[in-house]
Amino acid sequence: MATIYQVSEAAGVSLATVSRVMNGNAKVSERTRKKVESAMASLGYQPNAIAQSLASNRTNSVGLLVSELHGSYFGDLMSTVENVLKRNGKHVIITAGHVDEKREHEAIEFLKSRRCDALILHAEAVSDDYLKKLVNSKVPVVVINRKVDELEQNCFVVDNVKGGYLATKAAIDAGHKNIAYISGPLFKKDASDRLAGHKKALEEAGLTFDSNSTFEGDFHESSGQEGMQHLQATFPDFTALVCANDEMASGAMTAAREAGFDIPSKLSIVGFDNVLFSRYLYPKLTTINNPIHAMGEMAAHWVLEHVYDIKSPVPIEHLFVPEVVDRDTLGTL
Amino acid sequence: MATIYQVSEAAGVSLATVSRVMNGNAKVSERTRKKVESAMASLGYQPNAIAQSLASNRTNSVGLLVSELHGSYFGDLMSTVENVLKRNGKHVIITAGHVDEKREHEAIEFLKSRRCDALILHAEAVSDDYLKKLVNSKVPVVVINRKVDELEQNCFVVDNVKGGYLATKAAIDAGHKNIAYISGPLFKKDASDRLAGHKKALEEAGLTFDSNSTFEGDFHESSGQEGMQHLQATFPDFTALVCANDEMASGAMTAAREAGFDIPSKLSIVGFDNVLFSRYLYPKLTTINNPIHAMGEMAAHWVLEHVYDIKSPVPIEHLFVPEVVDRDTLGTL
């Protein structure tokens, strides 16, 4: 593997000059630039990014922490972030935290040890305090899908309360009065916010909230099935079921079908997130759009602007509004 | 950010000693190890991975190229690879090639410039020659889902011909005689292999292959819908439809439903890959298991064994056999 030194020799110039043409910054005469470039080409020279980073204290890479490497939600997030960053010549280093405090912590430390120029975190398990400390350290950080007090400027979140509200409101508007709810794990802020929105919509419509109408799931498919089964016992007669995400809605649909409910004639279902596969489901899932794409883009632009001085083409927003995606699983009563 | 130098000062030892306790390799007396460790702790020292890499010529990271960062298939692959590598203290740097020769090439060059210790490539667009050159250069490379002549030892593939054969055979065994097929883009080896398997099964059963019975899709959902519509015109009366992947099968199911076909009573459908969501579909998709999980694991173990001298717990295999996953979309005639 050729080094800059060999290039400089071949081109008959100094290291500094080669470095200059590589970085295109300083003024190099056309003649020597040509010489250097042809030397590079003939040696198949490829700069050593590691050495560049060490010397320049810039890695041109931003760390991205997600909970999992699979799943539609994270797939969308990773894709979006990578796209806008790559378009600007920056690279993404992705790690997974698996919603586990220790592993998230390690993942973040890993990204820091790789000297990422900035971090984009979808951190679910790590404490607010840790995040605050992180933000106050040297490395620029943005947090996705989590609002931390005092860190508003670094957070990009969807209005989960509103989303939860809209989901249930849609069911109410369709004439439903007995509405069951499968929540996410309530220690997670987004899950509890969505539930809060659900309650708000009920209240506003003069419906009373019955604690038997709710099942606490874990955001995974299977807990949607469990929830459906559980709710049939604790809260029979519900005509609509709102789920805190699409995975659980899918599970609930399966369970409902097995229990002989036709969707949506006998049971309406509303999801949340609008992940890609929600549209492949049958019937196509009515859900709440979670603008993960927009948030990822915004987070990436924030980084470009704050770290690399590349102005964002769009104004930086921190709060995103969810919307109802009306498809086929919500029937009028 | 503390450096090794500051640690060495605080502990009253030399750089080398600090380095030694960090790497745990050389013999350091218990006493000085303690001193160094407490100095590290009190300084919050975190080694600079970049500097370590430059000095040691080891990055402890392996590059992973996938076509996309989203999608079940790649999600599974990334997860699996990351899991086994992380378990062994290695890190994964993920990039996307987007099935475009130029972008794949760039992505690989990026991984090389980051001095990854090894590369795991799901490369679809780059030429065989390029891959051969790559393998013959310094960096250890493994290729997933693509068999390159002369590079058998570096390739991990599923037997696509057999998979295609099994899918169609399953339909034949269920009594179907008019079997349509939606293939992937035929310039891709896996797509053409699967189609070859399909033809082989037909032939073996004494059924003649009618070119009107086939539609060339692009492996995406929407081309499944198109394919279904197209085939109704060119090859009416088919009772079973075999699709070269699950996404297209899902699209075909949607189109079939819209056209009023009940699945599986009026139309049977068989997919390929057994991605996660195939089980969420309604009816649950009968498909061919593509052991992407196993391949990812194997690729990771190959790297651990060949690059890091960590013996693989399982014998290294290069060819994986697909199997039928019998669910609800294949009906007997």
Place this chain on the structure above:
DNA sequence: CTACTCAATGTAAGCGCTTACAAAATATCG
């Protein structure tokens, strides 16, 4: 022709580590 600019290039000191090799400290043994 000399003095002075200013652009183009070179020199060399790091960046934070690893690791041969050398030196010092300690253990072993007759």
Place this chain on the structure above:
DNA sequence: CGATATTTTGTAAGCGCTTACATTGAGTAG
């Protein structure tokens, strides 16, 4: 107890770049 083997520690030379500063060499004005 001294000589030798062995363990522990230190010294210093890189790894492949970037970049502040120094140098060179034209070009320009007087």
